[in-house]
Amino acid sequence: MKTVLITGANRSIGLETVKQLSEKGLFVYLGARDLQKGEAVAAELSQNGYKNIKAIxxxxxxxxxxxxxxNIIEKEQGKLDILINNAGVLGDVPQDSSTTSVEDIQKTFDTNFFGVIRVTQAFLELLKKSDSPRISNITSGLGSLALHSDPTWKYYAVKAVSYVSSKTALNAFTVTLAYELKDLPFKVNAIDPGYTATDFNHHSGPGSVESAASFIIKHTVTDAEAPTGKFFSNDIEDESEESPW
Incomplete structure (x- = not known):
């Protein structure tokens, strides 16, 4: 049975991803900052018939x-097959480049960028023990510099400096990590689940958490021939589903 860790998984897209992976027969560690909240969610999932889920x-x-x-996952499983770096914050708004404080930007980067690096580096040796390790960094279309430079893009006016730059940095980390691990069986990709209706955006997005989670899983639970070092987006209307960087 493959083992998955999902950070920020006690609500929204992370929680739905837990559900869908459980239904596929994977063992899922539901990562939460507050263990009590995570355990309450895991207990509710168990009552609703979901199996092989443990809050951490x-x-x-x-x-x-x-x-x-x-250390817990190493003791209980001995390895990790899939890491989904899903935890993220929007940061305080508005986020104008000329007025947002360095401290506010750093706070957003602490979760969206440095947090991903911290978790990835900590779990890398456990992932190397898997036959088919996968790392999916959950990003945003707002991290695309190419799209932000295109006045015809539908989200062109959304220039939130803390969030946008943190996701652009995350994309860069994904590229460099994928290259470093290219000779191993790793698949490392940036995945944008699309503009989804969640607590994160006061449910303003047009997409559903079900579609977002399904898209993440599609580009995470992949075979040996799948690409690595790519940026996939649920908002891209193209057969490749690849976003420009």
Missing amino acids: QIDVTNEESVTAAR
């Missing part, structure tokens, strides 16, 4: 928390 405390901004989670 992980605060991606805290080194001790990440190390503790790694």
Whole structure:
């Protein structure tokens, strides 16, 4: 049975991804900053018939928390097959480039960028013990510099400096990590689930969490011939589903 860790998984897209992976027969660690909240969600899922789900405390901004989670999974599983770096924050709004403080930008980067690096580096050795390790970094179309330079893009006017730049940085980390691991059986990709109606955006997005989670899984639970170092987006109306960087 393949083992998955999903950060920020006690609600919204992360939670739906937990559900769908459980239905596919994977063992899922439901990562949550607040263990009590995570355990309450896991218990409710169990009551609703979902199996092989365990809540685990992980605060991606805290080194001790990440190390503790790694030690638990190593003791219980001996390896990790899939890491989905889903935890993310929007940051305070508005986010004008000329007025947003360095401290506010750093706070967003702590979760969206440095948090992903912290978790990935901590779990890399466990992932290397898998026959088919996968790392999916959940990003946003707003991280695309190419789209942000296109005045015809429908989200062209959304220039939130903290969030946008943190996701662009995350995309860059994905590219460099994929290259470093290219001679191993890893698949490392940036995945944009699309503009989805969640608590994150006051349910303003047109997409559903079901579609978003399905898209993440489609580009995560892949075979040996699948690409690595790509940027897939649920908002791209193209057969390849690839977004420009």
